[in-house]
Amino acid sequence: MGPPGGGKTSLAEAIATELAVPLLTVRYEGLIGSFLGETASRMDTLFSAVRTRPCVLFFDEFDAVAKERGDTHETGEIKRVVSSLLLQIDKLPSHVIVVAATNHSELLDRAVWRRMQIRMELPHPTRSGKMEWLAAWSSRRGVNFGLSVRTIAERLQSVSYAELEEFARDVHRRSILDGVDSDISAITQKLLGQWQKRAGSDDS
Known part of the structure; x- marks a missing residue:
């Protein structure tokens, strides 16, 4: 977590490089659909694909799909997406590392935080x-x-x-x-x- 340009994406790339595994970056324009249940279905397809090989799965702007479900301004569809995301993360094998980056950590669902074993803040450079x-x-x-x-x-x-x-x-x-x-x-x-x-x- 940290402001734009602080090295969050570079850190994900460095982790993948050091582990000698592919870096798979999630593109939200291909993940988030406009119809009921479409996003959850695409998410299931995504996670089914990444389970088959060692990799680093990178979510940039993670708050786009992991917003706090208690937010009364969010739709029921977004809440279902977050619930589906949490289930999918729980089912990942140990050879898949999830790296999530956000500029707005205060927007993330509390259950999402519990899935993250390591949390790092990348502040403005000194x-x-x-x-x-x-x-x-x-x-x-x-x-x-x-x-x-x-x-x-x-x-x-x-x-x-x-x-x-x-x-x-x-x-x-x-x-x-x-x-x-x-x-x-x-x-x-x-x-x-x-x-x-x-x-x-x-x-x-």
Whole structure:
């Protein structure tokens, strides 16, 4: 659980990679139907398929199908879907790992929480977290930002890890386009200014 861009999907991918099993991501547009009982039927088909092999079954935006059943604003169909989901999870073999991600953990049904053996919160990145990420990315890609990672982390105060990666890729891309004589420090400075202006515009 945590805000957008905090690494929830990346964590699911890392778990599947470390276990050397497929990552199967649930697409809600193919799961949720408009007719009575249609969603539960599709869910049964989904879980029947994933039981046959070791895998990581990943539900992003999990609150879309696991909302609190006590919510008086929800329809009876949604409540039946949640009940069906819980039964399906209980019947999964041990070689299937369910990873669920949400930006709104307060919306999840309490019974869903009891099925989750490990709960993790991925908050907004701290300054030290951003510095560590930038240093690792720079080392892995062989890209020198021309400025210290501390300076970049301090100037990009309110970005997520996903936005931090977007910034780093942008610096790398601009340096390639400018050729061998590119001034990487000037590129980084210019992009930092653009990102800070964008952040100021978003805050307003």
